[in-house]
Amino acid sequence: MLMSFFITTAIAYPNGTPHIGHAYEYIASDVIARFKRLDGQDVFFMTGTDEHGLKMQQTAERLGVTAHQLADTNSAKFRALDDMLGISYDRFIRTTDEDHHRSSQELWRRMEASGDIYLDSYTGWYSVRDEAYFTEDETELVDGVRVAKSSGAEVTWTEEESYFFRLSKYQDRLLEHYREHPEFIGPDSRRNEVASFVASGLKDLSISRTTFDWGIPVPGNDKHVMYVWVDALTNYLTGAGFPEDDGESFRKWWPADVHIIGKDIARFHCVYWPAFLMSAGIELPRRVHVHGFLFNKGEKMSKSVGNVVDPYDLVDAYGLDTVRFFLLREISYGQDGSYSHDGIITRKNTDLANEYGNLAQRSLSMVAKNCGGAVPEHGELTQEDEALLAQARGVLAQARSHIDTQSLHLYLEACWKVLAAANKYFSVQEPWKLKKTDEARMATVLWVTIEVVRMITLLVQPVMPTSTGKILDLLAVPADARDLSALETSLVPGTELPAPVPVFPKYQED
Numbered sequence: 092m093l094m095s096f097f098i099t100t101a102i103a104y105p106n107g108t109p110h111i112g113h114a115y116e117y118i119a120s121d122v123i124a125r126f127k128r129l130d131g132q133d134v135f136f137m138t139g140t141d142e143h144g145l146k147m148q149q150t151a152e153r154l155g156v157t158a159h160q161l162a163d164t165n166s167a168k169f170r171a172l173d174d175m176l177g178i179s180y181d182r183f184i185r186t187t188d189e190d191h192h193r194s195s196q197e198l199w200r201r202m203e204a205s206g207d208i209y210l211d212s213y214t215g216w217y218s219v220r221d222e223a224y225f226t227e228d229e230t231e232l233v234d235g236v237r238v239a240k241s242s243g244a245e246v247t248w249t250e251e252e253s254y255f256f257r258l259s260k261y262q263d264r265l266l267e268h269y270r271e272h273p274e275f276i277g278p279d280s281r282r283n284e285v286a287s288f289v290a291s292g293l294k295d296l297s298i299s300r301t302t303f304d305w306g307i308p309v310p311g312n313d314k315h316v317m318y319v320w321v322d323a324l325t326n327y328l329t330g331a332g333f334p335e336d337d338g339e340s341f342r343k344w345w346p347a348d349v350h351i352i353g354k355d356i357a358r359f360h361c362v363y364w365p366a367f368l369m370s371a372g373i374e375l376p377r378r379v380h381v382h383g384f385l386f387n388k389g390e391k392m393s394k395s396v397g398n399v400v401d402p403y404d405l406v407d408a409y410g411l412d413t414v415r416f417f418l419l420r421e422i423s424y425g426q427d428g429s430y431s432h433d434g435i436i437t438r439k440n441t442d443l444a445n446e447y448g449n450l451a452q453r454s455l456s457m458v459a460k461n462c463g464g465a466v467p468e469h470g471e472l473t474q475e476d477e478a479l480l481a482q483a484r485g486v487l488a489q490a491r492s493h494i495d496t497q498s499l500h501l502y503l504e505a506c507w508k509v510l511a512a513a514n515k516y517f518s519v520q521e522p523w524k525l526k527k528t529d530e531a532r533m534a535t536v537l538w539v540t541i542e543v544v545r546m547i548t549l550l551v552q553p554v555m556p557t558s559t560g561k562i563l564d565l566l567a568v569p570a571d572a573r574d575l576s577a578l579e580t581s582l583v584p585g586t587e588l589p590a591p592v593p594v595f596p597k598y599q600e601d
């Protein structure tokens with residue numbers, strides 16, 4: 092039986108149009124999903140939109156539309172972005188989907204049945220932009236306006252009847268879980284932050300609202316809608332098929348293998364979410380990977396701050412595969428990072444055009460000219476040949492382990508080390524000289540080089556699906572020999588090759 096792998100992104104608030112930070116999260120998650128599929132796993136990859144809550148309701152009021160209309164319009168934009176970016180999602184979930192209502196209400200009932208929900212009243216600060224509650228000392232006055240220290244978002248004083256979740260009861264169990272499953276939160280630095288937050292003491296959490304109705308009704312009390320984060324987090328269960336009818340889908344996909352999220356929502360995913368699940372008696376996800384923020388030349392972006400950078404512009408300017416590659420190669424996945432025109436051009440011209448594209452183009456042109464346009468015959472392999480091939484073959488094990496810790500930059504680094512070694516090999520072996528002195532050896536060197544290009548291309552398909560497809564076409568690799576098990580095979584001498592064309596052009600300044 093195939094191993095199943097369930098990966099999710101955060102579901103975005105469709106109160107505005109998507110920005111490059113969203114694109115970054117989708118691309119990284121997509122690379123992991125594609126890698127797992129190529130590695131023979133049965134993958135379920137889910138993304139979507141988080142459509143309830145006060146932020147959506149207030150934005151809709153300002154625009155003179157209903158919250159539902161706003162969600163429909165903008166959810167479609169997120170989905171279009173996914174499609175433009177080549178995101179291979181299996182389900183695009185919307186929290187207004189019918190099955191999601193059932194699932195959220197069932198989670199609520201189970202938490203209630205555990206005795207973890209009680210009615211009281213909430214008095215304190217609320218940030219609509221963060222959709223989060225804050226204690227007084229988590230806020231500060233800036234120019235006479237009270238804001239959340241963590242985000243700078245304005246907070247408003249809130250007093251209303253509310254259901255509470257007994258979060259405080261789960262403090263010890265959460266800490267124990269982080270200790271026993273250190274892989275639950277990555278990278279490690281995030282786990283430490285979360286653990287010290289929990290260790291400092293947890294208060295019960297307000298989980299319903301009565302002053303607006305754009306949300307999922309609380310079972311048994313229609314005056315209340317659920318706090319948007321209760322319903323938002325439950326999307327992961329809904330996608331897996333909760334509450335199970337026959338249980339088959341849910342058993343197959345749950346627990347999720349990894350939730351990919353940004354650093355501003357770590358608390359919700361690493362504290363509230365596991366506590367809800369513990370209360371409901373549901374297994375916890377295996378891992379939450381927290382990525383950093385993407386800045387435009389150091390500037391923080393967000394819809395509410397208003398300096399959104401359009402991912403469409405970026406892709407128009409540099410090409411989709413370049414953008415996908417740049418974001419993952421340039422930034423340590425987990426840290427903050429920034430992008431700039433110069434940074435993207437450097438990666439495009441050196442890593443892609445010189446080290447990868449040029450190696451493929453030079454070796455394949457020589458094959459076309461000197462080996463009858465077919466995969467060359469190779470003679471006995473020298474130590475150098477064997478060493479390079481072994482290095483390329485060795486990348487798979489490293490790539491798997493980097494993918495499992497979401498160290499996407501290290502996975503690409505490992506691939507590019509092999510390309511650097513292959514470039515060095517090519518210039519040391521000087522096949523253009525061998526042409527005059529030892530044609531058989533030239534053929535062997537060319538075979539080894541294009542074989543390494545094939546292996547690295549197989550490995551980096553998840554990052555640049557279109558360009559790698561073109562390179563595999565140039566190597567006449569059949570469609571059924573493009574998954575990672577094909578690393579165990581090699582190019583068959585005599586296979587006819589199409590005329591080579593450059594796949595990774597340099598960026599030309601206008």
Ligand code: ME8
Nearest residue numbers: 101102103104112141323324352353354383384385
């Ligand atoms: O937080 N760089 O939605 P959202 C990188 N609905 N990632 C960024 C980013 C940036 N500049 N800005 C935002 C929400 N993100 C909730 C999630 S999940 C059950 C509910 C990331 O639209 C952010 O960290 O504000 C989050 O992971 C995702 O984009 C959606 O953010």
